[in-house]
Amino acid sequence: MTITDDFLPVPVPETLTATYLIPVLGQPADPARALAGLGPRLAAPVRDLAEQMLAGPLLTVRTAPVSELPHLPPDLLAAFGAADDQLARLRGASELMVVQGEFRPGWPPAHEWAARAVAAALAEAMGGDLVDVFGFQFLDPDAAVRSLPDEQGRIRLVDWILVPYSDDPDGLWFTTKGLRRFGLLELQAQGVPPSLTRAWGAVMTGVARRLLRTWTDKLGEQDLPAFVQLPVMASVTSHDIAVAYGNPERHDGSRPARLRLELDPATDPEADSFLSLLPPEAHRGPAGRYFSAVCGTLFGDERPEIRHTRTDEAMVRAIATARAGLPGVRDRFRAGTLPEATRLLVKYGLPGPDGPEYVWAEVTSWLEPERVLGTSASDAANDAAVRTGRPVVVDAAEIVDWALLNGARMVEGGWTQAVLDNG
Incomplete structure (x- = not known):
């Protein structure tokens, strides 16, 4: 692999793991029978994939006492949207069913699709919910099924990644949470003006979609590479954003906007490394000014969003x-x-x-x-x-x-x- 200034070498993990937990309040359900019951609501490719992985060594289901599993802090689950009744069921469970899938990086992400399908089937069979350990989120079975790909293998990326933000000395600090499901580093952007809160979340999601496509295309080879070269200057369009939100027909054909990628490796082995989104090196002035221009390119005149109520x-x-x-x-x-x-x-x-x-x-x-x-x-x-x-x-x-x-x-x-x- 030739490394140039135009590309950024990003390491590729050897394997990826998806983990889902289901509180057990009665008798544990049989995974194969539960999956068969859910089967008609799954797209055929997902159903076949889940059945094949469940029958092999790449997907495991076990029941374990809560005391033997890592603690799930209720306040953190609540922060990511857990409802009171979901937390109550978790507190009332002495056992959890653990669904784990393992697969190599690439497309499709078989470990995530199969594990989520089996976990949704078990949760529905037992009348409860599933916990996505990666996203630290409760999902009801219907929401989990809706997030899985259709017959053409299409998903909404927003069902698989989050874009949280927090205060930063120069504005807001945005990150993604979910790209590591696919082996890719998470994104971050710092110094985002607060007035761009909603628009920048969409930009981050669109960039994630564009980079994820490049990433998985380059992982399609027979032998898994040690690194994938991502372009230092990443492009994003309104079409990328529309596809990520599941509305490919709803985009205005805007010109592409460009952002520079920079690897920000973690100094703590327990912390995450990031791909930072930055203005081009030639840009002078605060990053927030360039981010405003990006939003203007993608969404038109970057004035605040003006919402007039519909009367329907x-x-x-x-x-x-x-x-x-x-x-x-x-x-x-x-x-x-x-x-x-x-x-x-x-x-x-x-x-x-x-x-x-x-x-x-x-x-x-x-x-x-x-x-x-x-x-x-x-x-x-x-x-x-x-x-x-x-x-x-x-x-x-x-x-x-x-x-x-x-x-x-x-x-x-x-x-x-x-x-x-x-x-």
Whole structure:
């Protein structure tokens, strides 16, 4: 392999392992029988793959006492979206069924597809859920089945990776969590402007899709290479983003945006190494300025997202549902009983020439039911005083939605957002 300045050599692991856990509250289910029961709902290629691996040495299923397995911290599971009833079932279980698949890097990721299919079948047979140990997430059987590939082998990458973010001295620090399922290093970007929170999560997902395709294409050879050369300058298009979200027909054919890759190896053997996304070396100025230009290239004029409510029945129901839950979420906020590490945001309307502009604000105080104190989560187009991080006072009568966020992930609420995202 020839190493040049145009390519970045990324090491390839010899094998990959997927692990899923299923709480046992009664009798453990038989894996083969459970898979046969789920079979009609699986695409034929996945069903055949799961059956073959279950019958061979590459996929194992065992039942073990909880005391013999690594501890699953409930607060961390809750931070990644676990519901109270799921945590209760986990606490009530003395045994767990452990499903593990092992395979070489490449496409298809047989270890993940087969292990998740078998785990979903067992969870459904026992009337419970499965825990994806890699993502540290609970999945109900239906969600697990929906995430598996269709008859053409297509998946939504967003069902397999997360894009969390946290505060960084120069803005926000974004990472991916899920690319290691496929043997690829996780991505990171630092110094992202808070006003790009939503857009940059989509950019990271699109870049992940583009790099994953390059990665698996180069692993298609008979002999597994020690390294794969990824281009130092990675391109991403709106099509990459649309495919990653499962909507390949919904992209505007925008010009590609380019980001530089740099290997950031971990100094701690227990920590992760990353592929950092950076501006080109010729860029002068803060990285956030270039990231804004990337979003402008991919999504058009990089102004804040301006959302005007639709008047259809789905949106009316979404607003009504959100508003009905406002008293309850306010009580939880004031009592300090919201899930750990979550933030409460509310969506409200600002007057504009074309109708109300809807923006989000993070709640900091809610002493009076009719008035919310917070900080703006985005810049408003129609009100120059509403800027990311600045204090705002929100009239509760103008609130149309609320959401609990853990990092970049919406774990509760967001009904109007779901309607908008689903078109």
